[in-house]
Amino acid sequence: MFLITASFGFLQPFVPLYWEASGLSRAQIGIVGGIGSGAALLVQPLMGRLSDHLDSRRLLMALAAITAAGAYFSFQWVANAAAFAVLTAVGVNGTIYLNAAAGVVCGRLGGRLRGGATYAAYRVWGSVGYIVVALLAGWLINNGAKAGEAMTRQTLMDVFRWGPLIFVAVAGLALIIPDPRAPECPVLAGGGTCDSTDGPRRNGALLKPFLVCFFLYQFALYGASAYLSLYMKALGASPLWITATFASGVVCEVLVMSRIGRLSDLHGRKPVLAVAFVLMPIRLLCYIPATGPLWVLFVQLLHGLNFGIMGAIAVAYVNDVADDRTRGAAQAALASAGGLAVAIGPAVCGLIAQRYGLGWMFAAMSLVGWIGAILFIFGVREPWRPGAAQTSRA
Numbered sequence: 001m002f003l004i005t006a007s008f009g010f011l012q013p014f015v016p017l018y019w020e021a022s023g024l025s026r027a028q029i030g031i032v033g034g035i036g037s038g039a040a041l042l043v044q045p046l047m048g049r050l051s052d053h054l055d056s057r058r059l060l061m062a063l064a065a066i067t068a069a070g071a072y073f074s075f076q077w078v079a080n081a082a083a084f085a086v087l088t089a090v091g092v093n094g095t096i097y098l099n100a101a102a103g104v105v106c107g108r109l110g111g112r113l114r115g116g117a118t119y120a121a122y123r124v125w126g127s128v129g130y131i132v133v134a135l136l137a138g139w140l141i142n143n144g145a146k147a148g149e150a151m152t153r154q155t156l157m158d159v160f161r162w163g164p165l166i167f168v169a170v171a172g173l174a175l176i177i178p179d180p181r182a183p184e185c186p187v188l189a190g191g192g193t194c195d196s197t198d199g200p201r202r203n204g205a206l207l208k209p210f211l212v213c214f215f216l217y218q219f220a221l222y223g224a225s226a227y228l229s230l231y232m233k234a235l236g237a238s239p240l241w242i243t244a245t246f247a248s249g250v251v252c253e254v255l256v257m258s259r260i261g262r263l264s265d266l267h268g269r270k271p272v273l274a275v276a277f278v279l280m281p282i283r284l285l286c287y288i289p290a291t292g293p294l295w296v297l298f299v300q301l302l303h304g305l306n307f308g309i310m311g312a313i314a315v316a317y318v319n320d321v322a323d324d325r326t327r328g329a330a331q332a333a334l335a336s337a338g339g340l341a342v343a344i345g346p347a348v349c350g351l352i353a354q355r356y357g358l359g360w361m362f363a364a365m366s367l368v369g370w371i372g373a374i375l376f377i378f379g380v381r382e383p384w385r386p387g388a389a390q391t392s393r394a
Contacts, residue, residue: 001106003170004098005126009133010163011072011095013229013246014141014156015088020230021153022079030350032081033226036088037343041336043093048100048332052325055181057101061174064101068094069167075160079153092339098170100335104327107319108180119319120261120312127254127308131247137163138243155239206321207330209379211337213277214314216372218338220365221280221306223345228287228296231358237293245297252304257312269317270382276309277376281369288359320383 019029047064051057071091078084106119137159229242237245264272283302290296314334322330345365352361 001102001122002125002129003166003173004095004102004129005123006129006133007068007095007163007166007170009130009135009243009246010137010159010166011091012225013134013242014137014159016226017229017233017242018075018153018156018160019084021156022084024081024084025350025354026227026230027350027354028081030226030347030353032085032088034343034345034347035085037092037339039085039089039093041339041343044096044100044332044336044339045329047097048329048335051101051104052328056179057105057328058175058177058179061098061101061177062171064094064097065167065171065174066094067091068098069164069171072160072167073164076157092342094167096335096339097332098174100331101328103315103319103331103334105177105179106315107327107331108324109178117261117265119316120257123312123315124254124257127250127257127311130250131254133163133166134243134247134250138240141239206381206383207318207333209375209381210317210321211333213372213376213380214334215337215341216368216375217277217280217310218341219345219348220284220369220372222338222342223349223368224284224287224362224365226342226346227349227353227358227361228300231287231290232293232296234358235290235292235296237296241293241297245293245300248297249300249303249307252301253308253311254304256304256308260309261312261316264313264316268382269313269320270380272309272313273317274373274377276306276313277369277373279305281366281373284362284366284369287362317383 016029016033019032020026024032047060051060068091071087071094074087075084078087102122103119106122109118140158140162141155228245232242232245260272279302283299283306286299286302287296290299315331318330318334319327349361349365352364
């Protein structure tokens with residue numbers, strides 16, 4: 001978990017900057033990211049179902065990590081939009097599957113009663129990894145650039161020479177992680193399924209509305225976030241400022257994630273998730289009047305209450321509404337909803353930013369975020385009885 005999320009420490013801040021340094025416009029950046037993520041979505045449902053059928057994730061995780069490593073390492077040899085789209089599709093496919101499979105493994109290890117606390121306890125180490133790698137990447141670029149030099153392909157190259165080694169390490173560790181198998185569970189009368197905790201699951205009725213809201217949330221947040229490093233660059237930020245801004249948000253994420261899982265086990269997933277849904281569109285609006293990098297850094301601290309909640313509790317929610325035999329497919333559906341949002345969001349945001357500017361882009365994505373928040377509050381149900389974990393321990 002440390003290494004999987006650590007990879008985003010060099011991908012999230014510097015992939016858009018590298019594309020821009022390679023001559024891509026803002027609209028092209030969105031389209032390349034969208035095509036890459038969209039192509040990856042075609043594979044995710046198949047990988048989720050295959051892992052459920054095999055009831056094993058180790059080999060698939062190792063293969064996903066190796067292909068991602070090769071894709072991002074190859075960035076240094078291409079400079080056109082078509083090649084970037086192909087490599088991005090391969091890299092994003094690997095990272096999406098690694099996160100989905102990790103959610104399944106953590107769900108098996110923790111069970112439903114402690115699902116939120118267990119996943120958050122593992123995932124918080126990923127946030128620590130993100131901070132370490134983001135700061136190292138910023139230092140590496142700052143150290144290699146001449147004073148006052150613009151960020152060029154050459155100054156950003158080292159990130160894509162060394163960063164993919166993280167995926168190589170993930171591939172090795174994936175072969176030895178715990179990967180518990182599903183317990184035997186007969187089909188119930190009436191065609192229902194059961195698991196080791198609480199019998200029949202109404203996964204379809206609960207999962208689909210949540211996936212719609214999750215899609216809108218990811219569409220707004222990560223569509224806009226794809227341009228945050230470019231926004232900071234326009235405000236005069238150095239590479240170290242950019243990575244420090246991303247890392248500061250993840251520091252807050254660590255603090256939130258270390259507590260939020262247990263709270264969701266005691267009081268329910270929905271109240272906790274509602275906080276993230278409501279705060280995200282407010283955060284996007286707060287970027288608009290920024291006068292410099294420091295303003296953006298302070299707004300970015302709200303990331304702790306966005307991904308610090310959503311990154312852990314969304315996975316726990318999906319684990320709750322699935323059973324041990326469908327959890328791989330359910331987590332793949334969550335990953336696909338997020339991936340589709342990341343595919344379309346940056347492309348739409350790129351077109352808005354190209355024509356109207358980044359300020360209007362943040363405003364438009366805030367509106368999308370409010371729609372997702374309203375649908376979540378009024379249309380999504382709690383997946384299980386809050387307080388069950390406390391009752392069980394008693």
